[in-house]
Every structure is written in C-alpha cells, then in structure tokens.
Amino acid sequence: MKFKVENGPHVKSEETTSKIMTRFLISLTPIVCFAIFKNCLLNYYYSSVTFIEAIHPMLMIISAVLTSFISELLYFKFILKDTWENSFYEINRSFTIIPGLLLALVLPPNTPIWLVIFGAFISNILGKMLFGGFGQNIFNPALLGYLFISVSYSSLMGSPLNAYEIDTLAGATPLSNLSNLNYYGTYEEVVGSFGTFLNFFVGTIPGTLGETSKMLIIISFIYLIATKTIKWRIPVMYILTAFIMTLIIGHNIELGIWYALFSILSGGLLFGAVFMATDPVTSPITPIGQTFYGISLGILTIVLRFLTPYPEGVMTSILFMNMLVPLFDKIGLYFKENIKKIWILIILFIALIILSVTTISNNIKNLNNENASNPLDNKVKIVKKEKKDNETIYSVTSKAWGIIKADVKVVDGKIENISITDSSGETQWNEIEKNDYINKIIERQDDIDNVDAISGSTYTSDGLKNIVKKIIESELEDEG
Amino acid sequence: MFEIFLTALIVENVILTKFLGICSFLGTSNKEKNALGMGISVTVVVLISTILTYLINKYILIPTSSTYLQTITFILVIACFVQIIELIIKKYFKNLYDSLGIYLPLITTNCAVFGIILTNIKMDYDLITAIVNSLGSCLGFILVIYIFSLLREKIENNDILKSFKGIPISLITAGIMALIFERLI
Amino acid sequence: MRKIYDFLFKENPVFVLVLGLCSVLAVTTTFEKSYTMGIVVLIILVLSNTIVSLIRKFVNTEIRIPVYIIIISTLVTIIEILLNKYSKPLYDAFGIYLPLIVVNCIILGRALSFASKNKVLPSIKDAFKSGIGYLVAISLFGLFREVLGSGKITIMNDISILTGYRFIIDVFNNEVLPNKLFLSSGGAFILLGLLIGVINAFNGGDE
Numbered sequence: 071m072k073f074k075v076e077n078g079p080h081v082k083s084e085e086t087t088s089k090i091m092t093r094f095l096i097s098l099t100p101i102v103c104f105a106i107f108k109n110c111l112l113n114y115y116y117s118s119v120t121f122i123e124a125i126h127p128m129l130m131i132i133s134a135v136l137t138s139f140i141s142e143l144l145y146f147k148f149i150l151k152d153t154w155e156n157s158f159y160e161i162n163r164s165f166t167i168i169p170g171l172l173l174a175l176v177l178p179p180n181t182p183i184w185l186v187i188f189g190a191f192i193s194n195i196l197g198k199m200l201f202g203g204f205g206q207n208i209f210n211p212a213l214l215g216y217l218f219i220s221v222s223y224s225s226l227m228g229s230p231l232n233a234y235e236i237d238t239l240a241g242a243t244p245l246s247n248l249s250n251l252n253y254y255g256t257y258e259e260v261v262g263s264f265g266t267f268l269n270f271f272v273g274t275i276p277g278t279l280g281e282t283s284k285m286l287i288i289i290s291f292i293y294l295i296a297t298k299t300i301k302w303r304i305p306v307m308y309i310l311t312a313f314i315m316t317l318i319i320g321h322n323i324e325l326g327i328w329y330a331l332f333s334i335l336s337g338g339l340l341f342g343a344v345f346m347a348t349d350p351v352t353s354p355i356t357p358i359g360q361t362f363y364g365i366s367l368g369i370l371t372i373v374l375r376f377l378t379p380y381p382e383g384v385m386t387s388i389l390f391m392n393m394l395v396p397l398f399d400k401i402g403l404y405f406k407e408n409i410k411k412i413w414i415l416i417i418l419f420i421a422l423i424i425l426s427v428t429t430i431s432n433n434i435k436n437l438n439n440e441n442a443s444n445p446l447d448n449k450v451k452i453v454k455k456e457k458k459d460n461e462t463i464y465s466v467t468s469k470a471w472g473i474i475k476a477d478v479k480v481v482d483g484k485i486e487n488i489s490i491t492d493s494s495g496e497t498q499w500n501e502i503e504k505n506d507y508i509n510k511i512i513e514r515q516d517d518i519d520n521v522d523a524i525s526g527s528t529y530t531s532d533g534l535k536n537i538v539k540k541i542i543e544s545e546l547e548d549e550g
Numbered sequence: 551m552f553e554i555f556l557t558a559l560i561v562e563n564v565i566l567t568k569f570l571g572i573c574s575f576l577g578t579s580n581k582e583k584n585a586l587g588m589g590i591s592v593t594v595v596v597l598i599s600t601i602l603t604y605l606i607n608k609y610i611l612i613p614t615s616s617t618y619l620q621t622i623t624f625i626l627v628i629a630c631f632v633q634i635i636e637l638i639i640k641k642y643f644k645n646l647y648d649s650l651g652i653y654l655p656l657i658t659t660n661c662a663v664f665g666i667i668l669t670n671i672k673m674d675y676d677l678i679t680a681i682v683n684s685l686g687s688c689l690g691f692i693l694v695i696y697i698f699s700l701l702r703e704k705i706e707n708n709d710i711l712k713s714f715k716g717i718p719i720s721l722i723t724a725g726i727m728a729l730i731f732e733r734l735i
Numbered sequence: 736m737r738k739i740y741d742f743l744f745k746e747n748p749v750f751v752l753v754l755g756l757c758s759v760l761a762v763t764t765t766f767e768k769s770y771t772m773g774i775v776v777l778i779i780l781v782l783s784n785t786i787v788s789l790i791r792k793f794v795n796t797e798i799r800i801p802v803y804i805i806i807i808s809t810l811v812t813i814i815e816i817l818l819n820k821y822s823k824p825l826y827d828a829f830g831i832y833l834p835l836i837v838v839n840c841i842i843l844g845r846a847l848s849f850a851s852k853n854k855v856l857p858s859i860k861d862a863f864k865s866g867i868g869y870l871v872a873i874s875l876f877g878l879f880r881e882v883l884g885s886g887k888i889t890i891m892n893d894i895s896i897l898t899g900y901r902f903i904i905d906v907f908n909n910e911v912l913p914n915k916l917f918l919s920s921g922g923a924f925i926l927l928g929l930l931i932g933v934i935n936a937f938n939g940g941d942e
Contacts, residue, residue, distance in 0.1 A: 200719065202708065203707060210706065217726075217730070217733075221729055221914040378735055386733045390734070393697050394700075396704050397700060397704070451735070453735065454557060454558060457674065489816065566924075567920045568761070569826055569920065572756040572760070621808050622808040622812055661838050664838050668831040669831060712935075713932050714928075718929070721924050721927050721928030722924065722928035724924045725921040725922065725925035730921075732921065
C-alpha cells in the first residue's frame with residue numbers, strides 16, 4: 071500500500087495559517103526586543119562603541135526583513151509575472167519576513183550588513199521561491215541562508231561577542247569554551263567564566279542575536295504550545311533527548327547535573343528547537359513522525375557537539391533532518407497502522423542513544439586522561455590519507471579559532487608542505503601570513519612544541535601547530 | 551579501518567563529493583523503488599568487481615608491468631561481469647530480473663562503479679581496505695540516492711518554474727545536500 | 736548571432752541533454768582544467784566516431800557495446816600515457832576523471848546512436864558538433880566557478896611545462912571577495928542547476 075503525503079502546511083484554512091504565523095511573530099517579539107536591548111542599548115551604555123556601531127544589530131534585523139520582503143516581491147512581479155496587487159497579496163499571505171527575521175536572529179551580532187542581505191536573499195529566493203513558494207520548500211529557509219553564509223564567508227561573520235562582552239569576558243562563547251576544555255571541567259571553568267546559571271537564563275552571555283535569553287524562549291514556548299501554534303512534540307522530544315543524553319554523559323564522566331543543564335542552556339539548542347525545528351512546512355506531519363524527528367535531532371546534535379570539531383551543531387542537525395522528513399512521515403504512517411510494532415523502533419532508538427552516549431563518554435575520558443592517548447584526537451582529525459611510495463598526502467581538519475582544513479604532503483616521514491584549503495573561520499589569518507607562520511612550523515617540525523604562537527592569534531597558531539604534531543605522530547605510528 | 555569506512559560514506563561521498571554516477575542518480579531517483587533497485591544493483595556489482603579487479607591487478611598486471619592496461623582491463627571486467635550476472639539472473643531468478651534487471655546494462659557505463667574501482671587502485675589499497683572502502687562508498691551511494699528519491703517525490707507536484715522543473719531543481723537540491731554532508735565531519 | 740547560440744546551446748550535450756556531467760562537475764575548479772578536459776573529450780569523440788563508423792559494417796549488433804568500449808578505452812589509455820609523460824601536473828590534477836572518460840555518456844552515446852549507423856564524414860561532423868558543445872559548456876562552467884570561487888582565471892599553469900608559458904589572471908584584484916562556495920562540491924551542483932535552469936528559460940521555457 072503506497073502512502074502519499076501531500077505538501078504542508080496542513081491547516082484547515084487560510085485564516086488559520088494566518089493566525090499561526092501571527093502568533094509566531096508575536097512570540098518572537100520579546101526576543102527581538104531583548105536582542106536589541108542587550109546588544110545595542112547595554113552595549114552602547116557600557117562600552118565605547120559609537121552610535122552607529124551600537125545600532126548595528128538593529129540594522130541587521132531591519133535589513134534582513136526588508137531584503138526578504140523586497141526580493142520576494144520582485145520575484146513575484148518579474149519572474150512569475152504577477153501584478154503588483156497580487157504580489158502584495160501573496161506576500162502578505164505567506165509571511166515573507168519570517169525567514170529573514172529568523173536568519174538575523176541566528177547570526178552573531180557583528181555580521182556585516184551586506185552578508186545579512188546576501189543570506190536573506192538566499193533564504194527567500196533559493197530556500198523558498200525556487201522550490202515553488204510558500205508551503206513547498208524542503209529545507210528551513212532561514213537555515214539555508216545561514217548555511218550559505220557560513221560556507222561562503224564564515225570568517226567575515228564576526229565575533230559572537232559584542233564590544234562590551236569582549237571587554238569583560240575572556241574567550242569565546244560558552245560552547246566553544248567547553249570544546250576547548252575537551253568537554254571536561256569544573257563548574258567554575260565551564261559555567262563560572264560566564265557568570266551563574268542566572269546569566270544563562272536571562273541571556274547576558276555571548277551568543278547570536280536570538281539565542282541567548284533562555285527565559286524568554288521558554289516563555290514563548292509555553293505561549294506557542296498553549297495556543298497550539300507549533301508542533302509541540304518536536305521541541306519537547308528534542309530538548310528531552312539532549313538533556314537525558316548529557317545527563318548520562320555527565321554521570322559517566324563524574325560531573326553533576328549542572329553539566330546537562332549547561333548543555334541545554336547554552337548555544338542555539340532552545341532557540342532552534344522551538345523556532346526552527348517546528349517550521350510547519352519542513353517538519354513531519356504525523357505525530358509519531360514528529361516524536362522521532364525530535365529524538366533524532368537530539369541525538370544528532372549531541373553527537374555533532376561532542377564528536378566533531380564543530381562546537382554548535384543545531385543548525386546542521388535541523389538541516390540534515392529536514393532531508394529525512396519524508397522518511398519520518400512514512401514511519402509515522404506505518405506505525406500508526408501497526409502501533410503494536412512500535413517497540414521495535416523504540417528499542418532501535420534507545421540502542422542508538424546508548425551507543426552514542428558510550429562513544430562520547432569514552433572519547434571525553436580519553437581526551438582528559440593524563441596518562442593516555444591523545445588530546446590531539448579531539449583537536450585534529452585526519453580525514454583522508456593517500457599514500458604513494460614514499461609520499462603521503464594527509465587531509466586534515468583542525469580545531470583552531472574556527473576550523474582549519476589543510477592538505478599536508480609528507481615525504482620520507484617529513485612534512486614537506488602544508489596547503490590550506492579552508493581558513494575562512496580564522497579572523498586573524500593575515501597575522502599568520504604576515505609572519506610566514508606556516509613555513510616556520512614546517513621548518514621547526516621536530517621542535518614544534520617550542521614554537522611560539524603568534525600573539526593575537528593564539529587559537530589559530532595552536533590549530534596549525536596541532537596539525538604538525540598530529541601528522542608527525544601518525545607517521546611515527548606507521549613506522550612503529 | 552572504521553575511519554576509511556566513514557570517510558567513504560560521508561566525507562568523500564560517491565555522489566555528493568566525487569560526482570560519480572550522476573547520470574544514473576538523476577535518472578533513477580525519481581521514484582523510491584527505482585532508487586533502491588539501482589543502489590542494490592550497484593552495490594553487488596561494485597563489491598564483486600572490487601575483488602576481481604584487485605586480483606587481476608595484483609597477479610596479472612603488476613607482475614607483467616602492464617599497469618597502463620588498467621583502464622581497458624577493468625572496464626572489460628566490469629562489462630563482462632555485468633553481462634554474466636544479467637544472464638544468470640534472467641535464467642534462474644526471473645522475478646528478480648523483472649524488478650532489477652533493467653538497471654544492469656546501465657551499470658556498465660555507470661561512473662560510480664568504475665570510479666570506486668579506480669579509487670581503490672590509485673590509493674593502492676590492499677584487499678581488505680579496498681572492500682571496506684567499496685562497502686562504505688556503496689552505502690553512501692544508496693543513502694544519498696534513497697533520500698534524494700524521497701525528496702524528489704515530495705517536490706514532484708510543486709509549482710516550480712517551468713525552466714527549473716526536473717533536472718535544475720534536482721541539481722540544486724543535490725547541492726544543498728552536499729553542503730550539509732560536508733558539515734557533518 | 737542567433738544561429739551561433741542555437742548551435743551551441745539549443746542541443747548542448749551538457750546543458751540540454753544532461754550528459755557527461757561527472758567530469759563537468761569534477762574537474763572544473765580551474766579554467767585550465769576545464770578547457771583541457773574539453774579538448775581531450777573532443778579529440779576522443781572525433782576519433783572514436785571515425786573508427787566506429789569505419790568498422791560499422793563488420794560489427795555484429797550483439798557485441799557492439801563491448802567492442803566500442805574497447806575502442807574508446809584504448810583511445811583513453813593512449814591519451815593517459817601521453818599526458819602522464821608530457822604534463823604530469825595535469826595528469827595528477829585530473830586524477831580518476833581521465834580514465835572515467837571511457838564511461839562518459841556522450842562518447843558511447845554518439846557512437847551507438849549515430850556513428851554506428853552512418854558514413855564516416857557525417858559521423859565526424861556529428862562528433863564535432865557534440866564535442867564543441869561539450870567544450871564550450873565545460874569551459875564556460877569552469878570559468879564561472881573559478882572566477883566566482885577564487886577570483887582568478889588560470890589559463891595556463893599545469894601545462895606550462897609543454898608550452899613554456901604561465902598565465903593566470905587576477906580578475907578582481909582582491910577588491911571583491913571570492914566566494915568559496917563555488918569551489919565546493921555543493922556549489923558546483925547548485926551552479927550547474929542554476930545555469931541549466933537559466934538556459935532552459937532562454938531556450939523557450941518561457942511562455
């Protein structure tokens with residue numbers, strides 16, 4: 071029997087769609103206000119930025135929304151050859167500005183305006199209109215714009231800290247801090263450097279425009295569920311899975327509940343779960359499908375956070391699961407008919423969770439065990455190794471400020487050259503080039519621990535040094 | 551070993567990264583059933599060809615210093631093997647032939663099969679590594695072609711611009727999938 | 736002008752018939768690799784069509800495909816050996832995509848559908864038509880990818896051993912930032928999709 075699932079969003083009438091979208095926008099309003107409050111007002115008051123610099127985040131939101139609006143309007147008029155009147159009507163109907171607004175809220179506060187415009191354009195045109203318009207897209211439009219921005223110009227996205235935070239806080243966002251600590255540390259190290267959990271709750275921590283105030287997100291979440299605006303199963307299962315997983319991981323590595331609390335209160339998890347994963351068009355329709363969609367999102371996000379060099383993981387997870395939505399709906403329909411067999415699926419997912427949690431816990435233990443293996447394992451990953459006679463070419467991914475990708479040529483056991491294929495996440499790359507750092511570390515590869523990092527670009531320097539260390543280690547392993 | 555498997559599956563994905571098998575990818579991914587059929591057929595052919603070409607390369611070509619004959623030999627091996635399989639299935643498994651058989655001739659000219667074999671040879675893998683690589687690559691192929699077929703079925707009835715319907719929008723979707731896969735590791 | 740456009744794009748094997756995509760997507764990270772691949776495919780296409788047409792009366796229908804495959808793979812192997820000897824950088828840059836020309840749908844396709852049924856001279860003309868179409872398509876695509884992706888146009892670098900010249904144009908002079916997206920595999924797919932969509936629109940997709 072073949073089930074065909076029709077396109078979303080599945081609502082009873084246009085009026086209902088309109089109400090849903092309106093409530094959605096209402097729920098975002100406090101978050102937008104807080105974003106402006108924290109990043110514009112507080113920033114201006116406490117640090118020495120100029121007025122123009124201070125209102126930058128507000129300009130980001132306005133330009134994103136305007137770009138969404140204008141690009142769709144022009145698309146309707148000139149590509150679909152509609153009338154002006156009809157174009158405006160369509161735009162009204164489909165709440166064009168939502169992708170732009172969401173995009174602005176997942177970007178760091180210092181993203182250049184032209185980049186925001188680029189992203190918003192992609193979100194609406196590529197993510198929505200080209201696929202057929204409202205209700206017909208596969209991928210969350212705002213996240214698609216975000217994906218394009220970060221693949222194209224990630225180093226230009228700017229620091230996630232606004233000027234005030236740079237003055238008062240050390241280091242990067244809570245999640246990259248955790249990653250740099252190899253996922254293990256005391257409460258002081260992990261949470262303390264940013265304040266108390268109250269800070270996380272209220273939102274006075276570094277992060278993208280929309281994600282920081284967990285309190286406001288939770289309030290919006292309750293509002294949205296009470297008014298039956300969003301598919302509640304998805305965020306509930308997503309956050310629950312993530313919490314349970316980090317709880318078990320924390321228990322395995324002998325850290326308290328605060329570890330799990332930290333995991334769900336940092337980064338874009340709450341924001342993504344409530345506002346992005348629940349997008350009516352790009353999420354499953356069947357209740358069972360939604361439940362397992364949420365669980366899968368939780369598993370994938372935690373796996374990406376703890377096992378790959380990327381400290382976040384929410385955006386990629388949602389985009390990845392967007393691809394599998396038809397599969398989730400198939401599962402939803404099948405098990406609705408055969409509800410008794412659902413225990414198979416439940417066992418499968420529990421097995422997956424146990425597998426992931428065990429792998430992650432072991433990984434963390436290995437990284438932090440003083441005697442043993444390899445702190446480098448977390449920092450540098452050898453992605454590909456091509457060996458020909460006495461020459462080997464390694465493709466590596468190294469955690470630096472962002473991520474560095476490089477191809478390293480090794481001849482007769484010695485590194486001959488390093489060719490950088492991606493350093494776009496490094497904001498201080500010009501320092502590296504100015505100091506001819508790459509040649510320096512190749513020259514002193516036998517003595518690499520004593521090579522100084524370049525001040526101002528410590529993370530990047532260390533990231534490069536770690537590449538050398540990892541390769542030399544790998545070569546030694548091959549010989550021995 | 552697991553790393554090679556994972557690399558073949560995601561990082562160096564046959565379709566999304568190495569661009570192999572595009573013709574069959576675009577051609578058979580419009581229906582879920584076709585996609586699965588193609589994927590399974592490819593897997594069978596690749597796995598056995600991996601073993602055959604490895605043996606031929608190791609025991610015939612290299613000792614006689616005729617590695618320049620690699621291209622010709624391997625493609626002939628694949629072509630003959632596919633022909634033989636087709637005959638066997640046609641004779642003994644008529645049902646299977648009806649559902650899968652039409653893909654077999656297509657597989658001969660499928661870049662994916664030939665490409666995976668060539669990769670194993672160029673990277674100088676020993677037999678076990680070659681099999682692991684081929685297995686990972688095939689699973690990557692099946693995964694991508696299956697997901698893609700589901701997505702294509704989903705957007706089949708969308709109001710896409712006439713000039714973008716079919717191939718262009720499919721390519722764009724594949725591109726987005728590739729970008730997402732790239733961010734997994 | 737319209738005639739040239741029609742000749743190149745109306746039945747273009749890559750953009751319209753959607754054949755031979757593997758190589759178009761894979762080697763087009765620089766302009767140089769693109770047009771050299773185009774030239775190689777053109778040469779092989781012409782030679783294979785010629786040979787297939789010459790022997791068409793002697794080949795049985797059943798063993799057509801294996802015979803043609805042998806012919807094409809021999810030609811490819813010859814080119815492989817030549818390239819390996821005279822321009823190793825280019826040979827390495829092509830990687831597995833050089834031998835993969837054997838299974839390029841265009842070459843086998845033209846052999847089966849045209850050259851096996853027609854005289855030599857028309858077959859050669861047919862090969863040229865498809866081959867030039869392919870060359871233009873892949874070069875154009877490579878041009879876009881390199882300019883947008885790295886802001887440069889490499890006209891001669893890997894084959895400089897042969898010709899003695901090295902010629903790379905810096906298009907934007909660092910004023911416009913190159914967009915790495917286009918050098919990645921996803922970007923290639925997306926660019927090709929957009930390009931084919933636009934060409935479809937020009938070719939009469941519009942009402």
